[in-house]
Amino acid sequence: MPDRLSGLGVSPGAGAGPVRTIAGAVPEPPAGERHGGDAAAETARALAALEEVAADLEKRGDRAGGEARDVLAAQAMMARDPGLAELAGQKIADGGSAPRAVYEAFGVFRDMLAGAGDYMAARVADLDDIRDRTVAVLRGLPMPGVPDSDEPFVLVARDLAPADTALLDPAKVVAFVTEEGGPTSHTAILARSMGVPAVVACPGCTALAEGTVVLVDGGSGDVRPDPSAEEVARARAVAGARSAALAATGPGTTADGHAVPLLANVGGPQDVAAALEHGAEGVGLFRTEFLFLDRTTPPGEDEQEAAYRAVLEAFPYVAVRTLDAGADKPLGFLPATGEEPNPALGERGLRMLRRHPEVLAGQLAALARAARGLPVELLVMAPMVADAAEAREFTETCRTAGITRAGVMIEIPAAALRARDLAAEAAFFSIGTNDLAQYAFAADRQLGALSRLQDPWQPALLDLVALTAEGAGGKPCGVCGEAAGDPALACVLTGLGVTSLSMSPPALRAVRAALAAHTLDQCRHAATAARTAHNADEARQAAREALPGLTALGL
Template sequence: MGKGAHAQLSGMGIGNGTAMGVVRRMPDPLPEPVDIPSARTAAEELSCAVGALEETAAFIRSRGEQAVGAAREILDAQSLMAEDPSVHEDVSRLVMAGKTAARAIFESFSSFRAIVAGLDSYLAERVSDIDDVMQRTIAYARGVAAPGIPESETPFVLVARDLAPADTVTLDLTTVLAFVTTEGGPTSHTAILAREKGIVALVAVADAQSIADGDLVIVDAAKGAVTVSPSESEQKAATAAMEERAAQRARPATPGALADATPISLLANIGSVDGVDEAVKYGAEGVGLFRTEFLFFGATAAPSVEEQQAAYTKVLTAFPGQKVVIRLLDAGADKPLEFLNSEAEQNPALGQRGIRALLANEGILRSQLQAIAGAAGQTEADAWVMAPMVATVEEARSFSAIAREFDLKSVGIMVEVPSSAILADRILAVSDFASIGTNDLTQYTLAADRLQGSLASFQSAWHPAVLRLIAEVGSAGAALHKPVGVCGEAAAEPLLAVVLVGLGVTSLSMSAAALADVRDELSRHTLAQAKEFARLALAADNAEDALAAVLGAAR
């Protein structure tokens, strides 16, 4: 495609936003360091390499301190890559063998990258995050600038292969109107951070490399389309859409409801105490997913009951009279903890994680429940508690029995694996509610690692196989008069949120910045329409056809 040629490219949209602007492309990665003998002593090269690793870790950690929720977790994990003793040992070995600092860093991280890229299990961080750490460290070792967001005095649309978490967290939203990436998927770190910041974005745009610097583009996340060199009429339509969305987001937040006044609770996902203010700001009706991992990760031992209770109390205090669903520690797989997951596993995604790990370490489970019960007793919030990664009726029953020993009134489970969806009627018979984690449910249903970029096309919760499992849970909830929520990334996709309601979901929880778009989309459709959209999606053969069918009926 030549510069200025009209074209429309497709990808996966994040949210409902529209943006229009001139393209600036992300600079290409630094070239591979040439493998030539060093002109310096090994000690000098080693000092350079260690200094570069330390500088990278410090830079990423400083970015993490500016972030909250998932962004902080991702950046913390990245900083640990640069501090990993095994990486330092490998770099030292290569330098002592005569490599330059830059070459040693490249070879060490490339080996790590190859191992991660070649595994099918649900691992620590995706390959693009490793690439980012490697690129930054090589840049520091060479004394040059690392590839990053282009500087510009005028607003622009960013086009890149992918965005590093450290760049996404600090995007200047007065300058970056939207971004378009070649890689990524709906549950990639790039997509998750875009939702958290409310950025108009399109990921997995296969032909994005054909867009040139200076091209005028329209990015329509709702349609999953990038229009290159749009016509005058297309520009006018985009301007009208942007003005309408701005007016909609400026209106005071109201409780979530369909067009026929059917109430649908709109809740926020938060990853730490820091996420409370944003949830309140965007009008969340409570919290549908309070992740408690922030208290445990990076620690060598489980935090005390008192430490946990203090943190939980801060969050519950912010939502008097409102529901706050607290998810117990979800460790294992890509989030191992030394004091919880001590044994090496060949396939951590199918190993000792979630409720399995907690039931095997009942002292940690009980201390967390004790802290939650204590915090609930000190506040006016409606505290609910749920167990992660429940796969069987026995796990649900065991967790429910232990939780009720602490007088917790609402005890539920996460539906993240097909078995719990298929057995939803029996699991809900011993639980008070279910919350569907669509990220993991999609991954396990389609047998596709959600952190592996090459499998992005398998990561859509629009897939009828995933929707059919959600429908099973919705039907079981309706029959037993038990609430069913969704707290995965699917809840933040406005039109998909309507389909979820049609499948029997009664509440939706998402990043706070996504609430306005979902609230607006729900208000446009009745329950009868939502059920019809669900029927159309279930009748499709794949995710693309399901989305197309619902788009055709809704627009």
């Protein structure tokens, strides 16, 4: 075993615990695979596997309690379904192996359910999960999905998909380590939102033996197997000092009183509580996709209004991003956009909304109604705006709907380069650093191999931010990408002229502490130092040297 693995630290803090690995996908049993000849024994094997899966689901449900108990109990019933068992038995009688027969029997029910509406589509995913669990039992493979554990563990995976983490118990995970992924991958975002340390792009981590205790430093990116008690204690002491520094509350401001509103990124009404708890002064990015994805009919204006109102009534200031969908996130109720070889470069964001103006109009009308009578300052912004003409068109559409504060996301390098032109048409800017980096460096956000290019400290990205802030010409210019949640980078962005910072709520405290420890002049000096550097590492180092308060705070 190597005595140290190294990756990219994407969520700071230290965590130590035994490794639990998420198993990869369960392979489909080959078509035509046959059993040895004893159909009765093979059928018994299939039934025993189904029962084992059902019992395991029930056990997990009982332990989880609440709503999860009902959900898992219903899944257990599916595993024990007599219709399914009968069908699998027939296929075994015809000579099929137990794994293949089970796989095909699930397939028959899958096809039956797949044709119907929303509720059924969710059941199809349940069925696939039960099928994979059963095949895994029959093959002696590890169970797919998030491992089950009574003690807190370090979750190790090649990469994590949202489906893997939906049932994750935040109290059980002390750290994440993945082989793939970059600073804006799902793992990184999830870890920061949970406030759990994470290291991504860490080669070799999936080879760590199950149960090996590792110490994970989500700041430096170090993963150390079998750490000494001293090392764990030291890492925890630093993490402790840091958390003590984060207890402060109040609005964001530099040491000399320059106000930098600290805002939250939220994905729906369910995130309001966390944003308030971490002291967000408002919402800098309200993602609205949750209302539109995974459904076959568009949400009505009443449903939208209620969801928007739940967020608008909780804060004095909310910037809503209109629907950001495209070929990579297709909407069930709109005609397919056709095959796009590069969905990130295709008809997504505002481009998709221009093709379906009724979706945008419905969203704006619902927003205007939701804000009526509330003391909130409502701002609405369009994703994927490329030039001034698109900004003007969006502003006019908003005005028609009765929304006066219409702004644009700056995610496309062309928009950053011509920020001055766009500022003439838009009331404010919000820089999405994740997409801006992806497009500036032609580097897919999801590819761990390209994470170096996704580094928000790249001087080229800082240049684009500076150009945008300057082009804003006094209009508000916020940052709502993951970069805003990095305490050192938050100071640099402030020094570049960014006027507000929006991030996942758990990052707010560290950013507040970092800003309060430095003057605006120090931030400007750090920004200049970073832009003078020739690569991301040098920029990070130069900025940190100009921001002495960070080390003292353990940030």
